[in-house]
Amino acid sequence: MSADLLPAIFAAPERCLGLSMAEWELALGQARRGMLLGRLAAACSESPWFERLPAQPRMHLVGALRAVARQRLEVRWEIRNIAAALRDPATPVVFLKGAAYELADLPPARGRLYADVDILVPRERLDEVEGALFRAGWISRERDAYNQRYYRQWMHELPPLVHVRRETYLDVHHTITPPTSRFRVDAGALFERIEPVAGMPGLHVLSLADMILHSAVHLFQEGEFANGLRDLLDLADLIGHAHARSGFQEQLVSRAVQLGLARPLFYAVSCADFLLPGRMDAGLVSAVEPFRPRGIGGTAMLGILRRALRPDHPSCDDAVTRVARNFLYVRAHHLRMPAHLLLPHLLRKAYMRRFPPADAPTANA
Amino acid sequence: MQLSELATAEIVERIRGPGLAIRTGPFCFRVVSRFESVARAVQEMYAEYPLAADGDFADFTVELQPGAGIRRWFRRQVRFRWEGMYPFEPLPAEQAYPLLEWALNWCIAGYGHQFLMLHAAVIERAGKALIMPAPPGSGKSTLCAALIHRGWRLLSDELALISPEDRLISPLGRPVSLKNRSLEVIRQFVPGVVLTAATRDTAKGTVAHMRVPTDQVRALGVRAPAAWVVFPRYQAGMPATLVPRSKADSMFELGRNAFNYTLMGLTGFEVLADVVSACDCYDFSYGDLDEAVDVFARLADGASA
Secondary structure, eight states, rough: OTHHHHHHHHOOOGGGGGOOOOHHHHHHHHHTTTTHHHHHHHHTSSTTTGGGOHHHHHHHHHHHHHHHHHHHHHHHHHHHHHHHHHHTOOOEEEHHHHHHHTTTGGGGTTTEEEEEEEOOOOOGGGHHHHHHHHHEEEOOOOOOOHHHHHHHHHHHHHHHEEEEEEEEEEEEESSOOOOOSSOOOOHHHHHHOEEEEESSEEEEEHHHHHHHHHHHHHHHSSSOOOOOHHHHHHHHHHHHTTTSTTTTHHHHHHHHHHHTTTTHHHHHHHHHHHTTTTTTTTTHHHGGGGGOOOOHHHHHHHHHHHHHHHSSSGOOOOOOHHHHHHHHHHHHHHHSHHHHHHHHHHHHHHHHHSSSOOOOOOOOO | OOOGGGGGHHHHHHHHOEEEEEEEEEEEEEEEEEHHHHHHHHHHTTTTSOOOOOOOOOOOEEEEEOOOOOGGGOOOOEEEEBBTTTOOOOGGGGGGGHHHHHHHHHHHHOOOOTEEEEEEEEEEETTEEEEEEEEETTSSHHHHHHHTTOOOOOEEEEEEEEEEOOOOOEEEOEOOOOOOOHHHHHHHSSTEEEOOOEEEETTTTEEEEEEOHHHHHHTTTTOOOOEEEEEEEEOOTTTOOEEOOHHHHHHHHHHHHHHHHHHHHHHHHHHHHHHTTTSSSEEESSSOOOHHHHHHHHHHHHHHH
């Protein structure tokens, strides 16, 4: 039984036919943990052998497909609401990640389960956008003044907004990496290449190359790897989709260099090639090789990443993986902020965790 | 093989170790815990349920872990661990077994989308199922617990599992959850009833679970079509009265109290419409269990006559 079962299945879904019941439990568990149950279900249901899968695990896949179908309607409805709320400021609105894949009908939209919708707007329009969203019912639940200030001063996004009636989450970005980050991305360069969504005036998505680079850099700056495998699958799906376009590989690499994201692209492509064997084009793997960091650091980093990107599930939870994840958590923060900003922030967060404010919400079973 | 064939020591050992996988209707759950209170209650409540064989598939693995850090020893807590996550806040350790049952409900409600799932008790008589939806405090569980000792069979006390393919309701058949005053009421109404030790001061007050009669556990594979929808309401001193209720309104109310009615989309609407069309719908108020039992018996006889 393999701790890396789920990536192996995504690399070659027909493996499902040979799984033991214990392996099915593991695969479903890893998929639930990584928000990938819908994607697993989609990969299986599109195959001719879906009906031959054993009935009990197949029931879970059928159930997940129902959830996926419903969420697809809901995310489309949510997108229309966001677009309607932002018609007035007449600002370009760029949908990111899941919502963008859905709008542009790209492969990572298949079987997707959503936690939130992400949009990108020009920084100078941020106040107007926030006001317009507020009038349409999106409010920030972040009541802590420090956290509010932290987001607004240092991050590439506003604190998450929640719709008062639908309870849906919306992240408003003004660029794709924190302004303090080592991989700072100039949003202007992204906006130059945004593409309109067919049939939905005013709505945009990033160019395909920029989407790929966004999912690559996303892997490294979040510092939490519960969804790491999903980001990697998005990347592999997008690259596979773009593969047919002539000259795409060169475009992608030169765009990565231009945006300063060549190194995240190298790490992402190498990890995808390792965890999802056969999914990455050999030409692309060698095209990003020049961006491998020199010396032992790059090799070590790659080893750590490969381990951390395995499903965040008890079955993969050995001591080495925990150390790898902790290392990357700290490193992600380090990449986001220089030390003189980071240390006071982490201390403050540690204090807030230990002594939560009196009105902090507490859940109950 | 059923649970009662295992010695107590082995049950404790298995629940501690790789886990014990128990079948209950269409689902199989594996329980893993170091709490002896959990092993004891599971042994008491699930004695007659079939165990999964080695190599069988378990739908859900529910792990009940000790609290983190000092809460492992001091003012002990229990945490529900699910695929490496902790979906709920920790609870006092005394609530470990109720937490197992709540966690299982949560798993099924969150992932059992092969069914349309309504929040309702379901009981069966002469091959026909009666759906009892109701908000907490309406006396639904008490009524359900009483009726399954007076000629009705338990399908579920919380979750109506309706197949979208053939509209039949699957028994889930897990122990019936009882709260506060209904515990004493049922103890008096059903001499010899088996209840877990009561757990005090939970979010729902004092709770305990009631063991399902053995013949009904044996029938957990037998599904039934719905014939009645009854909305019960307990009112002290009131005579038991059954008043017809509109089908449209009943369907609306059932949909509102469903776990995945909206998730099922058009399928959910069609399934629920079919189910309610085939049912007689009533509001039912009662103040005395014996009277209620009579009214329900007459309802069932009327249908078979």
